[in-house]
Amino acid sequence: MSYTNLNQQNQPQTNRLSLQVDFDQSGTFDVIVANGFDISYQDNSSASGDYFADKLEIGSKSLNNFTMGLGKKTDVPFGLIGVGYAGNEASTETANAIYPNLPIAMQEAGIINSVAYSLWLNDLGASTGNILFGGIDTEKYVGHLTKLPIQPENQQFTHFIVSLFSLEATSPSGNDVLTSRELPLKVVLDSGTTLSYLPPDMAAQVWSEVGATYDDMSFQTAIIPCSYASHAGHFSFVFSGPDGPRINVTMDELILPLTDGEPPTFSSGPHSGQAICEFGIQKSSDTPWLLGDTFLRSAYVVYDLMNNEVGIAPTDFNSTKSNVIAFASKGAAIPSATSVNNGSKSGIPSQPTQTGLSAAKGFQEGSLACSLESLSVFSLTFISMTITALLMGSPIFTD
CATH class of the missing domain: 2.40.70.10 (Acid Proteases)
Structure with missing residues (x-):
């Protein structure tokens, strides 16, 4: 088998x-x-x-x-x-x-x-994703699959914790390196969480970039106009050092329906009358922080519980091809993956002084044509290293 x-x-x-x-x-x-x-x-x-x-x-x-x-x-x-x-x-x-x-x-x-x-969640608008036990599919990611060490807690491995080295915001108007006194962050690659959670100081910068606001009266969450899903810009998550793997997450993967039915609308302000959505990056003071489905849809992730490693690469959205490689034996290394290599470079990222957010204008200006129908197709939900969804893929293979 x-x-x-x-x-x-x-x-x-x-x-x-x-x-x-x-x-x-x-x-x-x-x-x-x-x-x-x-x-x-x-x-x-x-x-x-x-x-x-x-x-x-x-x-x-x-x-x-x-x-x-x-x-x-x-x-x-x-x-x-x-x-x-x-x-x-x-x-x-x-x-x-x-x-x-x-x-x-x-x-x-x-x-x-x-x-x-x-795990290949595919994009927010896709009706199917894929979880493959005992192997990887090289047609479901682009570039190289890089291995990251899972970090133990209290000398025990209980969560898929890896090191997030830096977070960058890029839009047509510029690029910003976001800061936090907590960097590098211990983050869980948590398919059991719909949203992603970052330290309050970093989450606030993300919201300022994209034009999201925290609503503590009605929804108790960060909200944003649904139309912003069509805006340009992405966030780059860099892991385990400056030369570690980089996963880009675009705006259309970060804006989710706030309710199951008809979306609520802004009652006043610059977005009055526009539909309200939930933003996919929230704040939390609890550690470790969580990178949930709003991040994982943009990544192809291999969870190796025997060697306490994960493999990660940018996803290939909506790939219809398949090339499955099995783990060769019990405890074998992740197929086709290489270890992260940052040489002698420091594991602590530099902390630039924020004098302004040059990418904010590009994130917040754009076409207001956004299909609410596409936002309603929110059909893949994964619970902390658990799965539940309609998933499609290849048959079971044995040899």
Whole structure:
């Protein structure tokens, strides 16, 4: 067995991973810890219920006696699968136990060679994305795939923490290197978080660049006119040193619907009557900071849990090609990836004195023609190293 793609496209059909359980119809359902499942997420949603074991089928493969949580009480509208470090499972606190989650169970069952997977969310307007267990797809990114070391917390690996060296803002009117007394930042590449969270001083500069404002009365979030999604400009996230990998995130990936229905509008001010959207970069004083889906859609990320590394490269949006390479064996290095090399250069970025934001004008001036229809296609949501969505890709492969 070499690698497996959770998503299926065996003819022109697709399979939805619904992750809903009718335990009365299962002859193998077994409650392990009654009322032992209890978890909450960044957006304050939660789920609670029992831990149970049952057979989980993925395409033509299956995992017997696989441990899962049954959300009897939940406001999460979809099922979730944990794919992070086992030591970060909710069961460590609520059930005093650690169980093999999906990638670990796949490796132990011989379905994949190593505990690793790659994530390609695709762009905000796309209806599909892809998670590939046990391999990478070289057609889903551009340039080079670079390995970054995951940083431990308290000498343990629990989150996908890497070092964000710098953040730059670029638009037709100029380029700015944004500052923070916290740089370099410890950031989690967190597919379980919709938005991205930076230190307050840096988030404030980002908002000033793009023309976003923090609304603490009605929405308690940074807001921006939806029309700004069509404006030029991007933010460059640079990792692990000045010569580390660089991921550019454009405005159309950073502006999200604020509500599920008809968008609210500004009641006064320069944007009066315009639709209000949520901006994809928010502020937080909590560490480590989070780079969620608003960042990850612009990156192709490989999570290697056995070597405590991630591979990262700019994504190739809407790629229709595929070239899958499996991890060669248990604990093998990320295929086709090279280590970040910054030589003897300092790991602490310079802190330029901000005398003005030269890129702000270019970010905030532009065509007001923005399709709200495209903004409404917000269909891919991933929860902290868990997945839930309609995903499409290749069949399961074995050799």
